[in-house]
Amino acid sequence: KQEVTQIPAALSVPEGENLVLNCSFTDSAIYNLQWFRQDPGKGLTSLLLIQSSQREQTSGRLNASLDKSSGRSTLYIAASQPGDSATYLCAVSPKAGTALIFGKGTTLSVSS
C-alpha cells in the first residue's frame, strides 16, 4: 500500500531564506507526483506536476525534483516571502486518471 510521508511537519523561517520541503513515498511505481499549496480552510492550488519520466519541474521560485527509484521528491522554495506561508502537500498518482495519495503536509510559516 502506497504511503506518502512529508518532513518536516512544520517549518518556520525568516523572509528571504531558501528552503526545502521533503516528500517520500513507499512504492516507486508511480505515474506522477504533484505538489499543492493549501491555505487555511481553503482548497488546493496545484504548484507543480512531475511525470514519472521527469526529474524536475520549475515554476518561478519553486523547483520540484523527483527521484522515483529512491521514492523521494523535494520542493525547493527560493527567497521565501510571507505570502508563501501555507501548508504544502505532496501527492502521488499510482496510475493515470486515478486518485491521488496525499502526505500530511508541511505547514510553512515565513516571518517578515
Next chain:
Amino acid sequence: GAVVSQHPSWVICKSGTSVKIECRSLDFQATTMFWYRQFPKQSLMLMATSNEGSKATYEQGVEKDKFLINHASLTLSTLTVTSAHPEDSSFYICSASKVSPYNSPLHFGNGTRLTVT
C-alpha cells in the same frame, strides 16, 4: 485552465439531517471524480471514486449508505451526507479527471466545510 466548482463552500446543519454537496467541472468533461475528506491537521483521505453512469467505488471504512454519491453527467457529481452526526464534521473536497487527455493532472474544487451541530 480547467475549473472545478464545489458548492456550498460551507454548511452548518443539525444532527440527523442530510446535506448535499455538488462538484461541477465547468469547462471540461470529467469521466471520473474523486471525493476526499480532510480532518483538522490531517491529510486528504480518499472516500470514493465516482464514475459517470455507474456506481461509485468506496474506500474501505467508508459507509456507502451514509455517503451517497451520484455522478449523473460528465460534469456533475454529488455527495450526500445522510443523517449527519457531529463526527461527520470535516472538510470535503472533490477532484475531477479530464476525459482527454488522459494524463491530465487532477483538478480540485475549493472544498466544503461541513459542521454538524
